[in-house]
Amino acid sequence: MLSIRPFGPPDLPHVAGIVRESLRENYPSSLYIDIHRWWRDGFLIAENGASILGFLAAVVNAPSTARILMLAVREPWRRQGVGSRLMDVFVRECGMRGLRDVELEVRKSNVAAIRFYTRYGFQISNLIPRFYTDGEDGFKMRRHL
Numbered sequence: 001m002l003s004i005r006p007f008g009p010p011d012l013p014h015v016a017g018i019v020r021e022s023l024r025e026n027y028p029s030s031l032y033i034d035i036h037r038w039w040r041d042g043f044l045i046a047e048n049g050a051s052i053l054g055f056l057a058a059v060v061n062a063p064s065t066a067r068i069l070m071l072a073v074r075e076p077w078r079r080q081g082v083g084s085r086l087m088d089v090f091v092r093e094c095g096m097r098g099l100r101d102v103e104l105e106v107r108k109s110n111v112a113a114i115r116f117y118t119r120y121g122f123q124i125s126n127l128i129p130r131f132y133t134d135g136e137d138g139f140k141m142r143r144h145l
Ligand code: ACO
Pocket: 022, 023, 068, 069, 070, 071, 072, 073, 074, 077, 078, 079, 080, 081, 082, 083, 084, 085, 104, 105, 106, 107, 110, 111, 112, 113, 115, 116, 117, 119
C-alpha cells in the first residue's frame, strides 16, 4: 500500500542511497537536514510498508515559487505511479502554501524525466549550458499552478 508522508531524519540514509543510485550524486548529510529545515512539507517520502520507494525534495525559491531540487523513484518501482503520487501531494502542499509556480532543472539527456514532467504540465523554458558538474547541459522547466 503506497503512502506519501513527510521526510524525517531516520530516512536520511535511505534517501542518500536513492540519490546515489538514481541521480548519481553524493551529497553531505547536512544538505538533506537543511532542505528539511527550510520547508518540512516540501520534502516527501513515498513508502510501501517499511520500504522507501522514492522521494521528492523542494525549497521555496521566491515568494511564490517552489523549486524541486530532487525527485527519484527506485528503479524497480518506476512506471507504477509512485512519482505521480509524490507530485500530486507536492502540488497540494504548494497550493496550501500559496505558491503559484514550480520550477526545476533536468539533464538534457533525461528523456524519461522530461516526459514525466511534461505530462505534469511543465514546459521547458530555457537551456542552461553546462549546468551539471560533469558538463552536461540542463533544461529549466516551469509549471504555473
Ligand atoms: N518514459 C516515458 N514516459 C515516462 C517515463 C519513461 N521512462 N517515466 C514516466 N513517464 C511518464 C508517463 O507518461 C507515465 O505515465 P504512464 O506510465 O501511464 O505512461 C507518467 O510519466 C507517470 O509516471 P510514474 O509511474 O508516476 O513515474 P515514476 O514513478 O516512474 O517516476 C521519475 C518518474 C521520478 C522521473 C523516475 O523515472 C525516476 O526516478 N527517474 C530517475 C531519477 C530522475 O531522473 N529524476 C528526475 C531528475 S530531475 C530532478 O530531480 C529535479
